[in-house]
Amino acid sequence: MVNFKALLKKSTLVGAAAALTMSLAACSGKTSGNAASSDSPVNIIVTNGKGEIDAQFKQAAKDFMKANPNIHVDVKSIAVGDTLNMYDKLTASGKTVTIAMFDPYSALHKYKEVGMDLSNEKWNAETTYALKDANGKVIGFPFAVEGMGLVYNQKVVEKATGGKFDPFSINTQDKLKALLDKIKASGVQYPVSYQTEAWSVGNHYSSLFLDQDSDPNVILDKLKAGKMDLTKNAVWNGYYDTLNLLTSKTYNKYGDRPLGQYYDAAHVAVGKGDSAILFNGDWAFDSLKAVAGDNFGFMPVPVDNNPDNPLNNKIAVGPTQVLVINKKATKSQQDAAKKFLNWLVYDQAGQDFIVNKAQIISAFKNNPNKVTNPLGVAISNAIAQNKTMPFSTNYINTSDWSTIIGPEVQKYIGKQESRKDLAKALESYYKSHQE
Amino acid sequence: MLAKKIDEVRYHTEISQKVIRRKRNLTSLGNSMLFLGPSTIFFAITVVIPFIYGIYLTLNKMDSPTDAMVFSGLLNYVNAVKDAEFWSSLWLTIKFVVATVFFVNLVGFGLAYLVTSGMKIQNSLRTAYFTPNLIGGLVLGYIWQFVFVQSLPALGDKLGISWLKLGWLGDPHMAFWALVIVTIWQTSGYMMIIFIAGLISIPKDLIEAAKIDGAGAFRRLINITLPLMVPSFVVTIFLSLKNAFMVYDLNFSLTKGGPFNSTLMVSMHVVNKAFVEANYGTGQAEAIILFLIVAIVTGIQVYSSKKMEVEA
Numbered sequence: 001m002v003n004f005k006a007l008l009k010k011s012t013l014v015g016a017a018a019a020l021t022m023s024l025a026a027c028s029g030k031t032s033g034n035a036a037s038s039d040s041p042v043n044i045i046v047t048n049g050k051g052e053i054d055a056q057f058k059q060a061a062k063d064f065m066k067a068n069p070n071i072h073v074d075v076k077s078i079a080v081g082d083t084l085n086m087y088d089k090l091t092a093s094g095k096t097v098t099i100a101m102f103d104p105y106s107a108l109h110k111y112k113e114v115g116m117d118l119s120n121e122k123w124n125a126e127t128t129y130a131l132k133d134a135n136g137k138v139i140g141f142p143f144a145v146e147g148m149g150l151v152y153n154q155k156v157v158e159k160a161t162g163g164k165f166d167p168f169s170i171n172t173q174d175k176l177k178a179l180l181d182k183i184k185a186s187g188v189q190y191p192v193s194y195q196t197e198a199w200s201v202g203n204h205y206s207s208l209f210l211d212q213d214s215d216p217n218v219i220l221d222k223l224k225a226g227k228m229d230l231t232k233n234a235v236w237n238g239y240y241d242t243l244n245l246l247t248s249k250t251y252n253k254y255g256d257r258p259l260g261q262y263y264d265a266a267h268v269a270v271g272k273g274d275s276a277i278l279f280n281g282d283w284a285f286d287s288l289k290a291v292a293g294d295n296f297g298f299m300p301v302p303v304d305n306n307p308d309n310p311l312n313n314k315i316a317v318g319p320t321q322v323l324v325i326n327k328k329a330t331k332s333q334q335d336a337a338k339k340f341l342n343w344l345v346y347d348q349a350g351q352d353f354i355v356n357k358a359q360i361i362s363a364f365k366n367n368p369n370k371v372t373n374p375l376g377v378a379i380s381n382a383i384a385q386n387k388t389m390p391f392s393t394n395y396i397n398t399s400d401w402s403t404i405i406g407p408e409v410q411k412y413i414g415k416q417e418s419r420k421d422l423a424k425a426l427e428s429y430y431k432s433h434q435e
Numbered sequence: 436m437l438a439k440k441i442d443e444v445r446y447h448t449e450i451s452q453k454v455i456r457r458k459r460n461l462t463s464l465g466n467s468m469l470f471l472g473p474s475t476i477f478f479a480i481t482v483v484i485p486f487i488y489g490i491y492l493t494l495n496k497m498d499s500p501t502d503a504m505v506f507s508g509l510l511n512y513v514n515a516v517k518d519a520e521f522w523s524s525l526w527l528t529i530k531f532v533v534a535t536v537f538f539v540n541l542v543g544f545g546l547a548y549l550v551t552s553g554m555k556i557q558n559s560l561r562t563a564y565f566t567p568n569l570i571g572g573l574v575l576g577y578i579w580q581f582v583f584v585q586s587l588p589a590l591g592d593k594l595g596i597s598w599l600k601l602g603w604l605g606d607p608h609m610a611f612w613a614l615v616i617v618t619i620w621q622t623s624g625y626m627m628i629i630f631i632a633g634l635i636s637i638p639k640d641l642i643e644a645a646k647i648d649g650a651g652a653f654r655r656l657i658n659i660t661l662p663l664m665v666p667s668f669v670v671t672i673f674l675s676l677k678n679a680f681m682v683y684d685l686n687f688s689l690t691k692g693g694p695f696n697s698t699l700m701v702s703m704h705v706v707n708k709a710f711v712e713a714n715y716g717t718g719q720a721e722a723i724i725l726f727l728i729v730a731i732v733t734g735i736q737v738y739s740s741k742k743m744e745v746e747a
Contacts, residue, residue: 083710083711084499084500084501088499088501088502089501091501092501092502198695254602254605256600256601257601257602257605257606258605259605259606259694259695260584260602260603260604260605260694261580261583261584261602261604261689261690261691262584262602265584265585399711399712399713400712402711403696403707403711403712407695407696408695410694410695411695414605414694414695416695
């Protein structure tokens with residue numbers, strides 16, 4: 001009895017001490033930084049915004065370090081789903097990030113003081129997707145290129161057209177309507193499965209009208225100055241005419257009630273062949289849950305009935321992640337970073353990492369590899385054929401658009417709002433958000 | 436002689452009693468530390484400290500958790516009060532609270548009454564009714580999303596019922612009721628368990644006495660069972676109020692804020708404000724205001740209900 005009490009007393013003290021030490025240990029645990037101001041080796045930190053390729057990125061860093069023993073590359077990846085940028089986290093804790101991965105809009109707005117001028121780098125000759133700032137200087141290395149348009153199931157479409165289908169042959173609204181009728185006649189009751197997520201109808205579809213000038217910033221400046229009357233703009237109206245066609249009761253699987261949580265159902269419908277067309281980007285391939293061997297591609301989104309209108313013949317493609325080199329890094333770190341970027345473009349292991357290992361479409365002409373997913377291949381082919389126009393989503397503030405503009409477009413699709421009101425909403429957004 | 440001996444014994448007993456009491460206090464202190472210590476530490480670390488830190492944060496202006504903090508006094512609270520969407524999502528949440536609390540308690544009590552009425556299969560029924568509560572909010576939302584988007588429309592198609600055929604989640608009103616229905620399905624089982632405990636503890640002799648006096652089942656329910664169940668109702672109404680005010684996971688997975696933000700509840704608005712719009716300071720201030728509102732409402736509810744409690 002006495003022993004038990006003594007043991008209890010001892011164990012409480014031990015337990016309390018252990019709990020306190022463990023909590024303290026969890027708080028500290030800072031590893032030594034990379035403060036080495038060294039001749040050898042140079043330490044650079046690379047932040048990766050694509051958490052899903054963390055393992056491949058770290059392996060690529062290892063391969064690079066084998067070829068360059070004087071450089072130590074530390075890859076820090078964000079967890080998938082975390083909204084904070086890794087660059088912010090590291091800089092807030094006092095570390096200098098040498099290469100940071102940003103989306104193009106943030107690289108030119110929130111982080112515009114970070115990137116150094118890369119206009120004289122050799123790899124600029126191999127790509128047209130380098131990110132340029134307002135003065136025309138290249139500040140972003142295009143890491144990942146993606147594209148969006150009308151995703152179609154090749155098997156279903158070719159059954160309806162009765163032969164080989166060239167997606168770029170659908171370059172007017174009338175031709176699209178005729179194709180939808182053909183698909184209906186071939187036995188597919190609803191050729192379109194339109195999913196109405198706010199980011200899709202807002203950030204992606206509703207920004208397409210910015211491509212009416214080869215430099216979307218021209219249109220943006222007009223909008224911000226309040227000099228653009230959207231209701232009178234043919235391209236803006238044209239895209240919403242096409243949207244009406246795609247979401248109509250005749251052709252859209254969900255046409256009776258177009259708004260709803262249809263993302264997964266719509267993709268599976270197109271992937272399995274119950275439907276033929278939806279609007280999304282190459283990242284949607286996994287959601288299609290397609291049988292291996294089935295082929296899919298992209299059609300441009302037509303805006304009018306003029307077959308020579310470049311907007312009808314091009315797919316929106318552009319970099320969705322760029323790498324910038326930090327102006328504040330030391331000269332030796334910046335040189336090491338430039339070496340790493342060159343390695344990604346010119347070294348066979350680097351090219352292999354980007355396309356084969358990470359399954360990212362390369363922005364560079366000299367990369368011979370192709371991704372395995374058919375939508376990615378379709379985008380690479382469009383790049384090779386020069387049938388691309390700027391990725392309009394890169395020119396807008398995506399978090400604002402998905403929470404403010406997206407719901408307005410949804411109201412328009414749900415017939416709760418007229419096109420005039422939608423135009424007013426967009427114009428007033430730009431009047432009050434001038435940055 | 437004897438008196439002196441008695442005094443000595445009394446003196447020694449007092450001292451040994453003091454020693455025992457001190458030892459007991461020390462042991463009981465040690466016991467308390469062992470059993471309460473870890474939970475108190477974790478509660479402090481995960482609830483109390485972040486809460487106090489959160490209040491400190493609202494006095495600073497921050498766009499995202501890694502920004503430098505700029506002291507700005509009550510600016511965040513002013514912005515939070517001025518934010519019209521916060522108040523409209525709060526109003527929507529209040530409507531949701533009223534609908535949910537009423538129906539959850541009604542269904543929960545009904546189920547508990549059914550399950551204590553002496554049916555043969557009542558134990559398996561109890562398990563069956565409680566199981567939905569074990570499914571987490573996100574998974575539940577995705578399962579019901581499938582039901583509302585695929586299953587119900589397919590059923591409505593076959594049977595020709597039009598209001599089933601059109602996806603419920605595409606219409607603002609039906610999406611709201613979809614949320615209410617799933618919440619009722621999930622939490623009625625939990626409330627049922629609390630009501631069962633209350634129902635079982637009603638003294639059988641009271642019921643027998645009422646039966647002898649000629650009271651029908653309905654009368655017994657109104658005049659005996661319900662008044663004695665007020666403590667259980669206090670607990671269940673408090674829980675369902677709190678759950679309904681703070682709903683997020685179901686909101687996110689079932690409707691994501693619904694067709695054009697029409698089912699955006701206040702928690703989702705706060706999360707969007709802080710993380711999606713990167714306006715951390717205002718979001719945190721709104722969260723504190725929400726906490727105060729819920730604390731006041733539930734405080735009033737518990738205080739006024741305590742007055743209605745009846746001793747058996």
